[in-house]
Amino acid sequence: MSKSNHKKTLQTKEIALLGMMTATLVVAKFAFQIIPNLELVTFLIIIFAYNFGYKVIFATFAFTFLQIFQWGFNTWVAMYIYIWPLLVIIVCLMRKWADIWFFTFLTIIWGFCFGAMCSVVYVFIGGINYAISWWITGITYDLMHGVFNGVVMLVLYYPVNNAVKIVAKQYNNC
Amino acid sequence: MKNKKKIIVGLLLVVVIALAMLFVKKQSDSSQKAKVEKGSKAYTFVVVNKDGKEKVTKGKTDAKYLKNLMDEMKKDGKIKYKAQKQSMGSFVVSVNGERADFAKDKAYWRIVVNKKDAQKGIDEQPVKNKDHIEFVYTPAQ
Secondary structure: OOHHHHHHOOOHHHHHHHHHHHHHHHHHHHHOOOOOOOOOHHHHHHHHHHHHHHHHHHHHHHHHHHHHHHHOOOHHHHHHHHHHHHHHHHHHHOHHHOOHHHHHHHHHHHHHHHHHHHOHHHHHHHOHHHHHHHHHHOHHHHHHHHHHHHHHHHHHHHHHHHHHHHHHHHHHHO | OHHHHHHHHHHHHHHHHHHHHHHHHHHHHHHHHHHHHOOOEEEEEEEEOOOOOEEEEEEEEOOOEHHHHHHHHHHOOOOOEEEEEEOOEEEEEEEOOEEOOHHHHOEEEEEEEOOEEOOOOOOOOEOOOOEEEEEEEEEOO
């Protein structure tokens, strides 16, 4: 097989890695599903994207697909399709500024803006006024979401990122 | 030093965004509250048609006179009515599509407010809190 083929298709080790990331995301989502807008998914996607790059977008798609089996097909699917890949892209583009503080503020602001990002879908469903009122109704939850994201990042960044760094080093040496 | 600058900028950004969002939420809640509070007078509006069937509408209003209330209800789609302008004031000839024009139908729309016949026309009949207003199709005797 030529080198150019390797670049275009996913390798077996990539598929295995993406599988593990997807499983981790699903379990993390499940862990906090009782509490609305409080989740570990944002944190994990940031850490994964920081260590493994753009390929994490595939894991986000797989994660969204698996969530359909749990939650059913609804407007949230459309939201997840653009929101999580967008987060991966932002993290990959801003890698050079990455440290605990950058990620903490990114994840807080991400939480604050989550509702606004989701409301884009409702522009096409009910118009811009409907989307805006939908967003405003959930502002309190968005603020909670942002604060929780920040706390999670501050507490878990070093232990989780260090562990994922080891995995990334071994993965790159394969 | 670089880290300190990053933390300060980040904190400022977070605080500004949070305050902006709280402000938007507060403004939205205030305008919703204003909408709900508009209408400090409760009313019950009953239309009794030719066959004796009643159509009851309840709501809240700030309307001063019965005509203002009926115009408000017409705008909200709760009632349809037609009134003729006469020297004494507006005279209701049709309610919810049912005509009671004295000259043509030998009938009229009797206005009853709180179980008593209204002494004034719709232009001057004041609307008070908890008014029970009835428009009763009444054949001439």
